[in-house]
Amino acid sequence: MKLPQLTLSSPHLHGDAALDRLMQQVAIALIPAIAVNMWVFGWGVITNIFITLIVSLGSEAIAVALRRRSVAVALSDYSAVVTALLLGLTLPPLSPWWLLVTGSVAAIIFAKHLYGGLGFNPFNPAMVGFVVLLISFPVEMTRWQAPFNPVAFDLGFFGALTYVFSGHLPFDISLDALTMATPLDHLKTGLSLQHNLSEIRSNTEVFGMVAGKGWEWANLAILAGGLWLLYQRIITWHAPVTLLVTLATTALIFNLIDPARYADPLFHLLSGGTILGAFFIVTDPVTGATSVKGRIIFAAGVALIVYIIRNWGGFPDGIAFAVLLMNMAAPTIDYYTRPRVIGHHQEERQP
Amino acid sequence: MAEISYRQIVADGLWNNNVAFVQLLGLCPLLAVSSTAINGLGLGMATTLVLIASNATISIIRNWVRPEIRIPVFVMIIAAFVTAIELSMSAWFYELYRVLGIFIPLIVTNCAILGRAEAFASRQKIVPSIVDGAMMGIGFTIPLFILGALREISGAGTLFAQAHLMFGEGAHWLTMTLFPDYGGFLLAILPPGAFIGLGLLIALKNIIDARITAKNSSPK
Numbered sequence: 400m401k402l403p404q405l406t407l408s409s410p411h412l413h414g415d416a417a418l419d420r421l422m423q424q425v426a427i428a429l430i431p432a433i434a435v436n437m438w439v440f441g442w443g444v445i446t447n448i449f450i451t452l453i454v455s456l457g458s459e460a461i462a463v464a465l466r467r468r469s470v471a472v473a474l475s476d477y478s479a480v481v482t483a484l485l486l487g488l489t490l491p492p493l494s495p496w497w498l499l500v501t502g503s504v505a506a507i508i509f510a511k512h513l514y515g516g517l518g519f520n521p522f523n524p525a526m527v528g529f530v531v532l533l534i535s536f537p538v539e540m541t542r543w544q545a546p547f548n549p550v551a552f553d554l555g556f557f558g559a560l561t562y563v564f565s566g567h568l569p570f571d572i573s574l575d576a577l578t579m580a581t582p583l584d585h586l587k588t589g590l591s592l593q594h595n596l597s598e599i600r601s602n603t604e605v606f607g608m609v610a611g612k613g614w615e616w617a618n619l620a621i622l623a624g625g626l627w628l629l630y631q632r633i634i635t636w637h638a639p640v641t642l643l644v645t646l647a648t649t650a651l652i653f654n655l656i657d658p659a660r661y662a663d664p665l666f667h668l669l670s671g672g673t674i675l676g677a678f679f680i681v682t683d684p685v686t687g688a689t690s691v692k693g694r695i696i697f698a699a700g701v702a703l704i705v706y707i708i709r710n711w712g713g714f715p716d717g718i719a720f721a722v723l724l725m726n727m728a729a730p731t732i733d734y735y736t737r738p739r740v741i742g743h744h745q746e747e748r749q750p
Numbered sequence: 751m752a753e754i755s756y757r758q759i760v761a762d763g764l765w766n767n768n769v770a771f772v773q774l775l776g777l778c779p780l781l782a783v784s785s786t787a788i789n790g791l792g793l794g795m796a797t798t799l800v801l802i803a804s805n806a807t808i809s810i811i812r813n814w815v816r817p818e819i820r821i822p823v824f825v826m827i828i829a830a831f832v833t834a835i836e837l838s839m840s841a842w843f844y845e846l847y848r849v850l851g852i853f854i855p856l857i858v859t860n861c862a863i864l865g866r867a868e869a870f871a872s873r874q875k876i877v878p879s880i881v882d883g884a885m886m887g888i889g890f891t892i893p894l895f896i897l898g899a900l901r902e903i904s905g906a907g908t909l910f911a912q913a914h915l916m917f918g919e920g921a922h923w924l925t926m927t928l929f930p931d932y933g934g935f936l937l938a939i940l941p942p943g944a945f946i947g948l949g950l951l952i953a954l955k956n957i958i959d960a961r962i963t964a965k966n967s968s969p970k
Contacts, residue, residue: 534940537936
């Protein structure tokens with residue numbers, strides 16, 4: 400979903416930046432994240448992505464056919480693939496099939512095609528799918544597997560697939576042995592019980608060196624993919640860097656005020672969906688702001704809302720909510736950050 | 751004022767000029783109360799009764815009300831009937847009255863009622879006004895009921911839950927559990943589900959209308 404600045408100024412240069420190539424690059428950039436996620440959480444990651452891919456492509460084909468457009472063209476632009484990969488990565492591994500189907504249909508049909516298809520959607524499809532599931536099925540959405548659990552690997556692909564469809568594990572293990580709360584969840588629960596941060600962090604089952612055990616590696620893998628996108632000039636540095644810097648600065652200020660209550664900046668950067676949001680979500684050119692200044696404001700807004708939700712909100716992580724809220728603000732941001740037309744003064748801008 | 755055929759009134763109220771699907775009036779109660787089929791039916795019927803009574807009264811007094819003060823007069827008449835409905839519901843359907851809560855007194859703010867008073871009852875004779883009130887009311891009740899049923903089925907997996915609130919203790923059998931082990935789809939019960947559901951129903955009506963138009967124009 401990363402296009403370079405499309406509407407900036409008039410002598411448009413032609414690049415080789417075709418939509419399908421860009422989307423392909425984004426999909427490729429997600430491969431390290433998928434690999435590391437699988438290394439941490441086992442086969443559930445693959446079953447997630449397998450099902451979201453099939454359902455997303457199927458929904459895309461149906462929606463496009465209903466709208467009497469070319470199915471082949473729509474499927475070959477890889478945008479549905481990227482949405483499916485992002486959704487599959489953000490949902491808890493080993494999610495039941497109906498959860499994956501609901502999320503994919505909400506993302507492709509409701510968030511994208513009901514608004515007019517790719518390029519017309521005001522909200523990021525993958526994030527809409529995620530939020531629909533989060534507010535509809537809070538129990539399933541917080542059932543994350545424990546990192547590095549041997550059972551998740553012994554299952555194998557078909558064992559995991561059987562579980563996803565039937566809800567039964569092939570051997571005598573209860574789901575509780577597989578799942579635990581996410582690090583951000585632990586932090587929130589611990590703080591609400593008046594524990595201080597170092598007590599909470601001393602739980603080595605959950606927390607690793609700087610952030611959640613396993614999660615820190617998954618986030619670093621996403622960072623690698625994101626840096627590769629930057630190197631390929633698929634995305635520009637403004638939005639990701641602004642998001643990370645704003646989140647880190649806010650976290651640092653509160654951490655310095657009360658280190659027993661507010662986690663350090665590194666923890667915030669490498670927890671939950673921060674890196675994925677910074678490099679793969681806020682860089683979406685369709686649902687984000689357009690101009691450079693606009694993108695910086697957009698990303699800073701996302702970072703602030705994420706910090707507010709994580710610390711004082713009802714949910715452990717807030718990337719998806721923050722992105723959707725800022726999506727709503729994007730047209731306004733664009734309006735106030737319109738670049739000056741060549742030959743005009745700033746004051747002459749028509750209201 | 752030109753006479754309007756009853757056929758026209760019925761078609762307008764139920765389909766062509768439907769309060770919920772075409773005029774998009776009364777969205778506040780429509781979206782807020784349609785979480786179950788019974789709630790929708792209850793509020794729809796209360797609204798219909800108010801519409802019939804207010805339309806009839808306003809049609810009777812239409813020649814004595816000066817145009818300058820007609821809106822306050824209409825509102826007072828509507829408010830009087832809403833109060834009457836509210837008191838009777840609290841007397842005879844107390845449980846349902848408690849479930850619907852603030853939305854019973856809020857019927858008075860339903861723009862559809864004042865809209866019909868202004869657009870129809872104040873210009874037509876009493877019988878057509880009553881028919882119009884009934885048709886507009888039914889045309890409001892049916893979408894409310896369908897939307898309520900859809901949201902109830904997809905949100906909780908049941909249909910006609912709490913039917914006894916409306917039809918008495920003998921109606922418990924009406925409550926159907928369609929999906930026994932249903933976890934619930936919270937989005938459908940929450941306000942966004944109402945907006946999405948109404949959007950889908952309007953889309954369905956538009957498809958049917960397009961089909962009808964195509965059918966009527968093709969044989970020529």
